[in-house]
Amino acid sequence: MENNNFNHYYMKYEKMIHYLLHRYNIKYAYDDYFQLMLIKLWELLQTFDELKTNAMDKYIYTKLKFYLIDCIRKYSKEMDRFIPTSDNIMLDxxxxxxxxxxxxxxxxxxxxxxxxxxxxxxxxxxxxxxxxxxxxxxxxxxxxxxxxxxxxxxxxxx
Missing domain, CATH: 1.10.10.10 (Winged helix-like DNA-binding domain superfamily/Winged helix DNA-binding domain)
Known part of the structure; x- marks a missing residue:
């Protein structure tokens, strides 16, 4: 896929990515999630096969949605495991x-x-x-x- 071709898809699906991030109430690390979604979009465009499905928009939306859910689960699991401590919480x-x-x-x-x-x-x-x-x-x-x-x-x- 050529770079200018990806720019076309970026312009086409940028609003969809923003919609998904707002739908799942992503406020913290918004830019990081946006970047991950763009990388996933690029991967999806590389692997998309029109013979298997002809509804590209629906395919991209579904894959990005479930990828975002997986990212949220992974991040929340990491946050549960590694809780930062502060000086006022430290116990004797x-x-x-x-x-x-x-x-x-x-x-x-x-x-x-x-x-x-x-x-x-x-x-x-x-x-x-x-x-x-x-x-x-x-x-x-x-x-x-x-x-x-x-x-x-x-x-x-x-």
Whole structure:
């Protein structure tokens, strides 16, 4: 695709990209999302096949919409995992250590694997990531999860 040809498509789909960003209420990092959407538009134009679908506008809209949703999910997952701290939120370290000791003493009825699953889940890791970390299969991790949940329910009546 020639550069001036992409400029034509840029002018054609720029408003669509702005519409999608406003529809999903993107205010923070607007320019970053816009740039990602332009890159995705370029990729879609490279891979578009008129033999498979003749409605190019609908194809572009659908693909960009779901790509934006994927980007939002990815960004929100990263934000949940990496929460920035500020000076006024910092707690006294002795309090944190005491809290952790108390919390884990309440969980002594869990097996070491279940406790590892519990700890990693609280940190926001997915089942797949925990399986890689523990060098176990996902079904084994799900088994640990099921047992840990049952033990927690029976001990704390959740």
């Amino acid at each position: 370290q002795s309090y944190v250590e005491h809290y952790h000791c108390e919390l884990y003493s309440m969980l002594e009825f869990l097996s070491p694997e279940e406790l590892t699953w519990f700890n990693l889940t609280l940190q926001g890791f997915s089942t797949q990531e925990i399986a890689i970390y523990m060098n176990k299969s996902e079904s084994t991790i799900k088994y640990y999860r099921k047992n840990a949940r049952n033990k927690l329910k029976s001990h704390y009546l959740f």
